[in-house]
Amino acid sequence: MAGPCASEIRILLFAGLRERAGWAERHWPIDCTGGITPRQLWFTLQFPDELNQGIRIAINQQFADLDTPLQPGDELAFLPPISGG
Amino acid sequence: MAGPCASEIRILLFAGLRERAGWAERHWPIDCTGGITPRQLWFTLQFPDELNQGIRIAINQQFADLDTPLQPGDELAFLPPISGG
């Protein structure tokens, strides 16, 4: 809690979303108290996709809710619809 | 129809039923017009098993109903409960 503040988050994009956005990874400044949510970031970043078209997010490599407040140092990934197996 | 009359049927027993009955195969006289059913034969042959305990029959190697009239030359099998695979 009293450690140094990472002061940013890492944002990752994958597959079609990455290609449409034109970037794969970005570091985004965040103030030390955190609080911004993936949903807010999605609109700030102005992605070409619609948010309701099956986009899911992961925070620190675990599925999470779009409205989870982010903390400094978090790894946030926007995941387009999955097609594995 | 006008061929020679086989004048008998072949009866086969399997697995536990064969062992309890003490025989595996028998030729049984049947008159040329046929007509006796597996159910009637079952009681005539006085098997130690109960007929309702999952015994099935096959006529000429196909599952058949206990009350199907038998014809001369038929192969009749009494099948105790199946346990394959």
Added chain:
Amino acid sequence: MQLRINLHSTAFEPLQVLACWQEEQAHRLNADSAAEALFIGRVRGVAADGGELEALELEHYPGMTEQQLERLALDCCSRHTVNSCLVQHRIGRVLPGEAIVLVAIGADRRGPAQRCCQELLEALKHNAPFWKREWRTDGSSAWLSGNTPL
């Protein structure tokens, strides 16, 4: 539809049989199966009464068993529209750990492959004439009167 059914009176190695089967399928034009569902059943080391099992004896009805397996397989495969069906079944004395049955279904999609594999396994367990006798290590034996629960 490719169908092969064999009864083995001695031990068979499921993966070796499968390798040959897949190899043959791969050489058939337009017979690609994107989905393959497989089932391998082996003899348990434990008898129905909980004692140690020495061997399982599998009796069948020569002629009818083969015909019936083919009928069940054709029926199941046509209901699910699959590309290929391999059924291998042991007869005779089978030791713990050895394979009794192998069912392999190839289809274009996973749903039909899985459903066909499952249904054919149930069908042959209940409607192909096979009978199992357990031989226990103490020399005693008993015919099983049905299948293990699903």
Added chain:
Amino acid sequence: MQLRINLHSTAFEPLQVLACWQEEQAHRLNADSAAEALFIGRVRGVAADGGELEALELEHYPGMTEQQLERLALDCCSRHTVNSCLVQHRIGRVLPGEAIVLVAIGADRRGPAQRCCQELLEALKHNAPFWKREWRTDGSSAWLSGNTPL
């Protein structure tokens, strides 16, 4: 419960991997599985638009994909009380006919083995981060936006 999950960046031969896995299981005391349900998924030769497929590209999320596969497998296996679980999945460029996924479940009875194999396959198709891009023979490509129907 024995669990092994691997991602392969080059082609793997499902039956060879299975042979090694079964060999290892056979050497474990009291780990006999009387029932083994398996699924092998391969790349189709046809793209979603019906054209000829050159290759499928499989992207994943390094770290999360592995963790998520393990979580899904442990969850599914504990719900069905099975003995062993092997999951092999390709990443990178996969050619038509090559295996993409192998799921092998060992259990004491056929029901749990089959249900676990089926459910884990659905779980990983929908909840493990993989993305497929089709490369067509004319050089064009497209990301798939979901799974083939069940």
